[in-house]
Amino acid sequence: MANRDNLIEVGVAQIDITPDYPIRLNGYGSRRTESEGIIQRIYAKALAIGSDDDGPVVMITVENCGLPDELTEEVSERVKNKTGIPRENFVACYTHTHSAPCLTNSASFIFSADISPEEQEKIDRYTRHLTNWMEAITLEALTKREPCRLAWNIGELSFAKNRRTEGGPVDHSLPVMQITDAEGTLRAVWVSYACHCTTLAGADNHICGDWAGFAQEDIQKAHPNVTALITIGCGADANPESRMRPMPEGKQEVFETRLAYAKEHGKALAEEVKHQLERDTKSISDVPKGVFERVNLPFDKLPTRDEWEARAAQGGAIGYHAKKHLEMLENGQAIKTDISYPIQAWTFGDALAVVFLASEVVVDFSLRLKKEFDNTRLWVGAYANAFPGYIPSERVLAEGGYEGGGAMIYFGQPTRFAPGVEQLVIDTVHQVLPAEFLVKSNN
Numbered sequence: 001m002a003n004r005d006n007l008i009e010v011g012v013a014q015i016d017i018t019p020d021y022p023i024r025l026n027g028y029g030s031r032r033t034e035s036e037g038i039i040q041r042i043y044a045k046a047l048a049i050g051s052d053d054d055g056p057v058v059m060i061t062v063e064n065c066g067l068p069d070e071l072t073e074e075v076s077e078r079v080k081n082k083t084g085i086p087r088e089n090f091v092a093c094y095t096h097t098h099s100a101p102c103l104t105n106s107a108s109f110i111f112s113a114d115i116s117p118e119e120q121e122k123i124d125r126y127t128r129h130l131t132n133w134m135e136a137i138t139l140e141a142l143t144k145r146e147p148c149r150l151a152w153n154i155g156e157l158s159f160a161k162n163r164r165t166e167g168g169p170v171d172h173s174l175p176v177m178q179i180t181d182a183e184g185t186l187r188a189v190w191v192s193y194a195c196h197c198t199t200l201a202g203a204d205n206h207i208c209g210d211w212a213g214f215a216q217e218d219i220q221k222a223h224p225n226v227t228a229l230i231t232i233g234c235g236a237d238a239n240p241e242s243r244m245r246p247m248p249e250g251k252q253e254v255f256e257t258r259l260a261y262a263k264e265h266g267k268a269l270a271e272e273v274k275h276q277l278e279r280d281t282k283s284i285s286d287v288p289k290g291v292f293e294r295v296n297l298p299f300d301k302l303p304t305r306d307e308w309e310a311r312a313a314q315g316g317a318i319g320y321h322a323k324k325h326l327e328m329l330e331n332g333q334a335i336k337t338d339i340s341y342p343i344q345a346w347t348f349g350d351a352l353a354v355v356f357l358a359s360e361v362v363v364d365f366s367l368r369l370k371k372e373f374d375n376t377r378l379w380v381g382a383y384a385n386a387f388p389g390y391i392p393s394e395r396v397l398a399e400g401g402y403e404g405g406g407a408m409i410y411f412g413q414p415t416r417f418a419p420g421v422e423q424l425v426i427d428t429v430h431q432v433l434p435a436e437f438l439v440k441s442n443n
């Protein structure tokens with residue numbers, strides 16, 4: 001519990017995670033070679049909240065396309081062994097930038113081709129380094145804790161556009177948490193926005209944080225000695241609106257235009273954060289309490305061997321995916337029938353509940369949760385803890401398309417989810433969030 005001055009111990013730490021060697025980048029299957037350089041350095045950052053007596057929580061955010069479940073579990077286990085912090089009080093998020101290194105077992109079918117042993121060795125090495133770095137910044141953030149004040153509010157930002165349907169649903173909310181020290185100096189800002197980090201659109205093969213990286217840079221430039229942490233909401237079906245703008249002729253011209261747009265979106269986010277920091281905020285006086293659950297999300301009916309063989313004959317991405325599954329059958333390996341999906345929540349007393357959904361979650365989930373729970377006290381995050389693929393709502397699953405099931409092959413999942421996936425996720429959110437956050441019925 002906080003003392004009567006509402007002071008809560010908070011520590012932040014960050015580390016540069018930019019590889020100093022060429023490496024395959026995750027996010028676009030069309031990239032066939034290792035990275036060609038660095039546009040912007042990328043970071044992992046940690047935020048530790050609460051004293052040892054409180055039972056602290058730690059959130060990490062990593063500039064990467066997607067953290068595999070096993071990697072997050074490994075870091076959490078190491079942190080637990082060294083500090084006693086339990087799994088429910090540790091969360092790892094990622095910005096989903098499509099211009100950061102591949103990690104071992106992260107959307108490993110993205111290229112629809114085997115990666116060479118030399119390239120794979122670098123990916124494995126980077127993954128080992130990242131695991132160590134994530135552990136190190138967690139311990140550093142815990143060491144750096146000092147009395148702070150926490151406050152939050154919700155801004156609005158409009159560059160996310162539904163990428164499936166013109167004028168389709170989006171979540172333009174921009175929850176902002178600010179952490180100031182006992183003297184009132186801003187120390188850290190945590191912001192979340194529901195949009196793909198794909199402004200660059202694979203127009204190049206360089207390392208970059210995309211709009212989230214530029215937003216963090218701009219916030220930190222405007223507030224020296226502040227650490228800006230960005231996490232991503234339910235933006236699986238949202239792209240930056242600049243993706244829909246016309247492009248000039250020429251590869252270099254397209255790259256320069258997209259880079260300018262990434263900076264523009266980052267600046268817009270940083271400006272809205274500035275605006276929010278100047279507004280009245282809602283203060284937080286409790287250290288969060290974490291809850292962590294897993295729910296099994298079943299796949300639809302698996303293809304038969306004949307169907308796998310027919311697909312393998314097609315070649316291309318579908319053929320590669322089928323060939324890999326036939327190899328598994330040949331080797332006597334079982335094909336997965338479901339995934340274990342992690343769902344986590346942190347509740348700051350009765351002031352705020354933050355939900356961390358895993359992977360690429362479509363906007364329908366956050367819009368539904370904001371109807372079922374008090375949306376003035378709810379912060380819905382996604383792209384946390386694991387990266388098994390897109391998590392479609394029932395609407396998107398029925399509509400099909402990329403987020404409805406088409407993208408599953410790039411994640412190495414055997415097929416789309418079975419109907420009912422939305423309710424399984426929503427029911428589990430109801431298990432991890434206290435009933436006091438439910439919308440009160442008016443009758």
Ligand SMILES: [Zn+2]
Nearest residue numbers: 096196236360
């Ligand atoms: Zn994505």
